[in-house]
Each structure stands twice: as structure tokens, then as C-alpha cells.
Amino acid sequence: MLFSKPLPNELAVGHLYRIWVLNEYGGSDHYNQSLVFSRATKMLRPAGCAHPWTAKHTHAILAYFSGLSETEYRTRHTLLALTKHWRSISDQTPVKETKVPVYSFANFYSESTSASYPFKFCQYCREQDLLAYGMSYWHREHHLPGVDICPIHEVALCQVSWRQAYTTPNPATLEGEQLDEALMQANMHPILSRYRALVLRATNEATHIQYGNAHKHLLERLVKLGLYKKNPSHHCIYTYLKNDLPKYIYTHTPSIWLDRHFSPDYRELTTPTAQVDKFNYHMELNQIEFLGNIKPPLLLLMLAAIFDSTEDIYKLLFTSNPPNGDHATKLA
Numbered sequence: 001m002l003f004s005k006p007l008p009n010e011l012a013v014g015h016l017y018r019i020w021v022l023n024e025y026g027g028s029d030h031y032n033q034s035l036v037f038s039r040a041t042k043m044l045r046p047a048g049c050a051h052p053w054t055a056k057h058t059h060a061i062l063a064y065f066s067g068l069s070e071t072e073y074r075t076r077h078t079l080l081a082l083t084k085h086w087r088s089i090s091d092q093t094p095v096k097e098t099k100v101p102v103y104s105f106a107n108f109y110s111e112s113t114s115a116s117y118p119f120k121f122c123q124y125c126r127e128q129d130l131l132a133y134g135m136s137y138w139h140r141e142h143h144l145p146g147v148d149i150c151p152i153h154e155v156a157l158c159q160v161s162w163r164q165a166y167t168t169p170n171p172a173t174l175e176g177e178q179l180d181e182a183l184m185q186a187n188m189h190p191i192l193s194r195y196r197a198l199v200l201r202a203t204n205e206a207t208h209i210q211y212g213n214a215h216k217h218l219l220e221r222l223v224k225l226g227l228y229k230k231n232p233s234h235h236c237i238y239t240y241l242k243n244d245l246p247k248y249i250y251t252h253t254p255s256i257w258l259d260r261h262f263s264p265d266y267r268e269l270t271t272p273t274a275q276v277d278k279f280n281y282h283m284e285l286n287q288i289e290f291l292g293n294i295k296p297p298l299l300l301l302m303l304a305a306i307f308d309s310t311e312d313i314y315k316l317l318f319t320s321n322p323p324n325g326d327h328a329t330k331l332a
């Protein structure tokens with residue numbers, strides 16, 4: 001079996017595809033290739049290994065051959081910090097891929113234009129990779145939901161389809177479709193610049209995140225701004241009836257960006273007379289009382305939309321001290 005360790009900040013699914021290509025595992029069924037891999041390496045399972053050596057634990061097996069713990073591999077290479085499974089990053093018990101999709105992306109809307117071209121690369125990063133490693137790879141920071149530019153070089157990313165990436169884990173000569181210049185300019189909008197900084201830091205510092213704390217402050221600020229109004233005739237805790245945040249977000253962020261990442265339904269909400277059926281729009285933007293209903297990228301976008309200072313949001317979102325092993329407590 002040929003193996004190659006993941007490169008810095010390499011996207012886990014790109015690493016996975018490289019192992020398949022190196023070992024000439026044919027076909028296009030992710031699960032079947034994982035099955036062949038786990039069977040071919042079963043005799044190498046170390047004594048006392050905590051996780052089963054099966055296709056449902058492929059990332060744990062890749063972590064073992066990479067010299068990383070299962071949690072280190074998830075922390076450094078997946079986008080789980082931006083999904084509803086963010087707590088699983090630090091799980092000390094084995095994580096089954098049938099329950100926690102460790103290779104998944106974190107789109108705002110699964111049917112969006114953006115989601116149909118999930119893989120992206122930056123031409124400048126690629127040149128640097130070729131100099132440093134003699135090859136290039138799929139970077140995690142180029143796959144942040146809603147981010148169309150390289151966070152390092154601030155140039156438009158090139159996009160390719162899933163199938164192209166599947167057979168090309170080293171995109172050194174791949175010709176991607178360059179994203180539109182106007183979309184690139186939209187990404188420089190202040191709300192989207194703040195959002196980009198937040199989503200990048202949340203990915204890179206996943207074990208410091210306090211989504212619960214940030215959510216509490218989000219609700220307080222929405223009430224203060226008059227975007228979330230309480231019904232004066234009720235006194236129980238969940239009596240907020242009028243939520244103007246969806247409309248605020250849809251009218252304060254560039255439409256070219258919304259068109260790419262959201263459902264086209266958002267446009268109806270931006271017209272002054274529209275009667276809104278909340279079930280036709282992003283549920284998470286309507287059910288903001290309950291943190292568990294909100295996808296992390298939407299929470300980060302809401303914070304970026306209603307706070308002016310990225311530094312202020314950092315204080316709400318991250319613990320000031322590095323975690324000392326009790327990750328579950330820090331994430332809660």
C-alpha cells in the first residue's frame with residue numbers, strides 16, 4: 001500500500017482521493033474504495049487501536065498512517081467546524097463516518113450554483129505549492145462556504161466539478177473556470193470581508209470556538225438594533241415574533257454573491273411589499289432563538305452583518321486561552 005501524509009491544511013477529501021489514485025483503486029464509489037483500503041491495510045492495525053478498522057472509519061485509519069490522532073486529523077483537515085457536527089471534531093470516542101460526514105462541505109444552500117462546483121484552487125497558492133512540495137493539493141481555506149477568493153492572496157479562485165477533483169488530487173495542471181471579477185469585488189464588501197475573516201478563523205481554531213456565547217450576544221444585539229422585536233403581550237422567554245434579520249441580510253449583502261450562494265427565493269424577501277412565508281426561506285434565519293437550528297456559516301454571517309468590528313466578534317466567538325484537553329467543555 002502506498003501512502004502520502006496530508007500536506008498543511010489539506011482538505012481531507014483531497015487527501016483521501018490522493019490515496020485512491022496512488023494505489024490505483026478504480027471506480028467512482030467512495031465507499032467501495034474505502035472498503036478495499038480498510039481490507040488491504042487490516043493486518044497493519046496496531047494493537048490496542050480504539051476504532052474499528054472499517055470503511056466507516058477511513059479518516060481514522062488515514063490519521064493513523066499520518067501519525068496524527070483522529071481528533072487532530074479532523075481539526076486540521078476537515079470543515080466540520082462549519083457544520084452542525086462541529087462538536088464531533090473533539091470526540092474522544094471513535095467517530096463513524098455514517099453518522100458524522102467528515103468529508104462534507106459546508107454550503108449555505110445545497111442546491112446553489114456554488115455547491116455544483118465544490119472544488120476550488122488559487123493559482124498563486126498552487127505556484128507556491130509546486131515550489132515547496134513539487135506538487136499541489138486541495139486547500140481547506142479555498143473551500144470555505146461563501147468565500148470566492150483566496151483568503152491569503154485575495155484573488156478569484158478557480159472552480160472545478162467534483163469529478164475533475166476526484167481523478168486529480170494534484171491539480172498542478174488543471175484548468176479551472178475562473179470566477180467572475182464582479183463576484184470577486186462583491187467579496188470585498190465589508191460584511192463579507194468580516195465574514196471571511198470569521199469563517200477562516202473558525203476553521204483554523206475549531207477547538208476554541210464558543211458558538212453558544214456568540215449566539216447569546218447576537219440575540220441581544222438584534223433586539224438592541226430593533227431587528228428582533230418582542231411581542232409585548234407575552235412574557236415567556238420565546239415570545240419574539242418579528243424577525244427582520246433575513247431581510248436585513250438579503251438587502252445589505254451584494255446580490256451577485258447571494259445569487260451564487262443562496263436559494264433564488266431570497267429575492268422575494270427584498271421587495272418592500274412581499275408577504276413572506278417563512279418556510280420558503282432559510283429556516284435558520286427565521287428560527288434564530290435556537291442555536292441548534294442554525295448552521296455555523298449562517299451564524300457567522302449574521303454576526304458579520306450586525307457587528308462592525310471583526311475584533312469584537314472574535315471576543316464573543318473564541319476562548320482567549322488555548323484549550324487544555326477538555327475540548328468538549330470549550331466547544332459547548
Ligand SMILES: [Zn+2]
Nearest residue numbers: 122125150153
Ligand atoms: Zn492563494
